[in-house]
Amino acid sequence: MTxxxxxxxxxxxxxxxxxxxxxxxxxxxxxxxxxxxxxxxxVSTPTLRNALALLQAEGLVEKIHGTGNFVRHxxxxxxxxxxxxxxxxxxxxxSIRLTKLRARGHLATLLRVATGSPLxxxxxxSHDGTSPHSLAHIYVPxxxxxxxAPADPPWPQEVANLLPKxxxxxxxxxxxxxxxxxxxLEASLLRISPxxxxxxxxxxxxxxxxxxxxxxLLVLPSDRTDAVFTTRLTTDERSADE
Amino acid sequence: MTxxxxxxxxxxxxxxxxxxxxxxxxxxxxxxxxxxxxxxxxVSTPTLRNALALLQAEGLVEKIHGTGNFVRHxxxxxxxxxxxxxxxxxxxxxSIRLTKLRARGHLATLLRVATGSPLxxxxxxSHDGTSPHSLAHIYVPxxxxxxxAPADPPWPQEVANLLPKxxxxxxxxxxxxxxxxxxxLEASLLRISPxxxxxxxxxxxxxxxxxxxxxxLLVLPSDRTDAVFTTRLTTDERSADE
DNA sequence: CAGTGGTCTAGACCACGAA
DNA sequence: TCGTGGTCTAGACCACTGT
Numbered sequence: 001m002t003x004x005x006x007x008x009x010x011x012x013x014x015x016x017x018x019x020x021x022x023x024x025x026x027x028x029x030x031x032x033x034x035x036x037x038x039x040x041x042x043v044s045t046p047t048l049r050n051a052l053a054l055l056q057a058e059g060l061v062e063k064i065h066g067t068g069n070f071v072r073h074x075x076x077x078x079x080x081x082x083x084x085x086x087x088x089x090x091x092x093x094x095s096i097r098l099t100k101l102r103a104r105g106h107l108a109t110l111l112r113v114a115t116g117s118p119l120x121x122x123x124x125x126s127h128d129g130t131s132p133h134s135l136a137h138i139y140v141p142x143x144x145x146x147x148x149a150p151a152d153p154p155w156p157q158e159v160a161n162l163l164p165k166x167x168x169x170x171x172x173x174x175x176x177x178x179x180x181x182x183x184x185l186e187a188s189l190l191r192i193s194p195x196x197x198x199x200x201x202x203x204x205x206x207x208x209x210x211x212x213x214x215x216x217l218l219v220l221p222s223d224r225t226d227a228v229f230t231t232r233l234t235t236d237e238r239s240a241d242e
Numbered sequence: 243m244t245x246x247x248x249x250x251x252x253x254x255x256x257x258x259x260x261x262x263x264x265x266x267x268x269x270x271x272x273x274x275x276x277x278x279x280x281x282x283x284x285v286s287t288p289t290l291r292n293a294l295a296l297l298q299a300e301g302l303v304e305k306i307h308g309t310g311n312f313v314r315h316x317x318x319x320x321x322x323x324x325x326x327x328x329x330x331x332x333x334x335x336x337s338i339r340l341t342k343l344r345a346r347g348h349l350a351t352l353l354r355v356a357t358g359s360p361l362x363x364x365x366x367x368s369h370d371g372t373s374p375h376s377l378a379h380i381y382v383p384x385x386x387x388x389x390x391a392p393a394d395p396p397w398p399q400e401v402a403n404l405l406p407k408x409x410x411x412x413x414x415x416x417x418x419x420x421x422x423x424x425x426x427l428e429a430s431l432l433r434i435s436p437x438x439x440x441x442x443x444x445x446x447x448x449x450x451x452x453x454x455x456x457x458x459l460l461v462l463p464s465d466r467t468d469a470v471f472t473t474r475l476t477t478d479e480r481s482a483d484e
Numbered sequence: 485c486a487g488t489g490g491t492c493t494a495g496a497c498c499a500c501g502a503a
Numbered sequence: 504t505c506g507t508g509g510t511c512t513a514g515a516c517c518a519c520t521g522t
Binding site: 007008009043044045046047050064065066067 | 490491492493494495499500501502
């Protein structure tokens with residue numbers, strides 16, 4: 001009752017999908033060329049490409065121009081843990097670029113500082129093995145950030161907590177999650193299709209004095225990412241329920 | 243340096259996009275038929291349809307089979323507030339369907355109850371004006387849920403807190419956020435394109451005794467939804483940093 | 485019924501990647 | 504260079520919606 005006559009591209013996509021899941025096509029392997037597949041299924045190339053586009057949207061297939069269509073490795077999902085703490089993804093290689101700039105517009109609003117305030121930007125690109133897995137732009141008020149470029153090797157993605165040691169401790173982390181298409185730059189850095197949406201997380205960390213310590217703009221591929229947030233309600237909040 | 247020669251569909255999409263934003267095409271209006279647009283831009287119909295597909299992916303245009311392409315109303319974004327409390331979207335009409343069932347598989351795991359335990363399911367479809375805006379399946383252990391069907395009119399989407407009045411208070415809410423394509427059922431209930439991804443939030447609420455009170459599977463259209471999570475760190479957690 | 489979008493074809497030509 | 508995917512065409516036919 002649900003589907004009547006599935007269109008050809010769906011039939012083909014279903015067939016390819018099952019061949020992938022049964023192992024006829026293995027992870028990392030190249031599929032036959034689109035022309036060959038079109039001939040095999042007796043359809044025109046646009047139709048076959050439509051079928052592949054379905055699989056691509058599901059994250060099962062990766063197209064590489066001039067080279068072929070590849071079965072993607074079963075996606076190792078990354079769990080982003082909210083609340084500031086917990087890198088949780090220990091085994092990620094992170095490359096960092098440090099830039100000094102001044103607060104403007106949206107950024108100044110997020111950090112609640114005056115326009116023109118000095119900031120330090122960390123652009124962090126984390127890799128899981130060979131493939132990139134997340135992109136983060138982290139902004140910290142200049143006086144809280146170390147002046148020297150940080151050591152490159154093992155840096156947790158959650159930076160802010162480590163920086164301000166003798167400062168007032170972290171009190172609150174607010175994270176806004178939304179979904180959008182990646183910018184062309186983001187798509188190329190993360191090596192994802194520009195049509196695959198990303199999880200965009202805007203994170204603002206505040207210390208006990210109410211000062212914003214960090215603003216982070218995180219971009220995570222939506223097909224490989226879960227985000228988990230745990231809220232523990234205090235006794236005060238609970239009694240306020242009545 | 244970024245884009246060399248944008249493909250025709252992008253040029254067309256850009257043109258239509260600007261015509262929409264400048265008001266040449268107004269919200270809710272029907273666009274000229276695809277054949278007319280194709281003639282106007284001097285391209286074939288598949289090319290023009292590709293351009294429209296771009297706008298559709300951005301949520302700017304809605305296609306209705308046999309009727310036309312329509313400019314979507316500027317999307318009123320819904321903010322989902324994590325942490326259990328705060329309906330926050332007061333002015334939503336919610337229709338609820340109540341079902342009794344028994345825990346199985348994943349659901350039993352989430353609620354940490356034995357397979358076969360009696361549960362009550364609330365299927366909540368919330369509307370914002372005419373258009374549906376969220377779908378929720380909420381599962382509550384049968385002994386915590388009222389036996390009679392709840393009054394239909396104003397029901398906050400966050401149900402669990404209201405149900406168990408004399409029970410141990412809520413202590414912790416854990417929410418897992420992921421992005422996926424909607425099932426055909428979800429797409430039709432939410433009246434969104436099956437190609438537009440949804441935010442899927444799995445929420446488990448636990449009371450002070452550690453018992454799981456509620457498991458909720460929420461589905462929200464990704465182009466109209468932000469989710470905000472605020473984590474307040476307790477003194478204990480802060481001192482554990484050192 | 486007429487008009488709309490949905491699917492598909494059989495080819496052409498372009499752009500990219502590897503040898 | 505050659506094989507790959509990327510874009511586009513001009514038209515056919517089907518499926519849905521409203522009159």
